[in-house]
Amino acid sequence: MHLKFTGKTAIVTGGASGIGLAISKALAGAGADAWIFDLPSEKLAEIASSSGARACFADVTNRESLEAAFAQAPDPDVVVINAGIASASRLDQTSAEIWNRTIAVNLTGAFHTLQIAADRMKPLRKGAIVMTASTNSYDGEPDLIAYNASKAGLLGLLHTAANELGPYGIRVNAVCPGLIRTRLTEPQFARPEHLSTYFSEIPLGRGGEPEEVANTVLFLASDLASYITGATLFVDGGQMCSKFGTWKSEDAVFERDHWKQKT
Numbered sequence: 001m002h003l004k005f006t007g008k009t010a011i012v013t014g015g016a017s018g019i020g021l022a023i024s025k026a027l028a029g030a031g032a033d034a035w036i037f038d039l040p041s042e043k044l045a046e047i048a049s050s051s052g053a054r055a056c057f058a059d060v061t062n063r064e065s066l067e068a069a070f071a072q073a074p075d076p077d078v079v080v081i082n083a084g085i086a087s088a089s090r091l092d093q094t095s096a097e098i099w100n101r102t103i104a105v106n107l108t109g110a111f112h113t114l115q116i117a118a119d120r121m122k123p124l125r126k127g128a129i130v131m132t133a134s135t136n137s138y139d140g141e142p143d144l145i146a147y148n149a150s151k152a153g154l155l156g157l158l159h160t161a162a163n164e165l166g167p168y169g170i171r172v173n174a175v176c177p178g179l180i181r182t183r184l185t186e187p188q189f190a191r192p193e194h195l196s197t198y199f200s201e202i203p204l205g206r207g208g209e210p211e212e213v214a215n216t217v218l219f220l221a222s223d224l225a226s227y228i229t230g231a232t233l234f235v236d237g238g239q240m241c242s243k244f245g246t247w248k249s250e251d252a253v254f255e256r257d258h259w260k261q262k263t
């Protein structure tokens with residue numbers, strides 16, 4: 001058995017950028033008929049064709065728009081619930097607008113996608129759904145109250161859906177990325193002094209690349225993960241197991257966004 005998706009249809013929400021784009025490319029590269037569902041933009045068709053995927057406009061906060069997109073694609077074997085946004089703001093400065101928008105995209109959008117995907121997969125008695133959750137589904141990070149709540153909420157969707165869909169042969173899993181280099185995290189990657197502190201607490205000493213998350217999603221979506229459902233897999237360089245930090249400047253140097261041991 002291999003990471004092959006030949007003859008399978010795969011849909012990726014938020015597939016036009018960052019982690020979603022890497023997932024779409026990886027699925028298309030592994031033989032899937034890959035579909036990117038993302039917000040309307042002039043570049044969407046171009047992005048999709050250059051990654052070997054097809055494009056469809058869809059706003060995950062809008063049920064009708066999402067249903068129309070699903071109606072254009074064949075019955076999906078794989079659905080990756082990945083569309084997400086984040087706005088940094090302190091608890092006392094988080095407006096109802098930021099809260100509502102973040103929950104609408106990251107959590108309610110995931111619910112709509114999950115529900116439509118399940119409806120399409122149930123008659124087939126098979127399917128794999130993978131969500132992009134986060135390390136923030138589990139721990140706290142200041143200034144991200146709405147984001148963290150939305151990502152914690154995904155675990156509720158995950159666990160419930162795994163229970164309800166298992167009898168239909170549908171597996172539901174999640175990846176929990178740490179800090180991954182994308183448009184969303186550009187501001188953090190633009191501050192080396194911030195990264196050196198942040199990454200000193202990550203055993204692998206660096207941030208992640210979108211392709212490293214994509215590889216994990218492909219595994220969970222593939223038949224290699226045939227007995228895995230309701231699971232979360234951290235793609236975080238070990239961040240979640242690091243209680244007291246890993247790297248110290250006495251015996252390591254931080255170069256090019258990466259901690260390395262002094263020789």
Ligand SMILES: NC(=O)c1ccc[n+]([C@@H]2O[C@H](COP(=O)([O-])OP(=O)(O)OC[C@H]3O[C@@H](n4cnc5c(N)ncnc54)[C@H](O)[C@@H]3O)[C@@H](O)[C@H]2O)c1
Binds near residue numbers: 014017085178184185
């Ligand atoms: N980058 C990280 O460090 C990191 C860490 C953990 C989790 N994540 C999660 O990974 C996912 C992808 O994030 P990314 O870092 O690749 O960011 P990104 O901004 O590069 O990509 C997000 C994509 O979602 C799309 N999107 C936003 N709102 C949408 C909507 N309403 N309908 C449809 N599509 C919509 C955007 O157009 C974009 O293509 C998000 O769910 C994010 O929370 C990212």
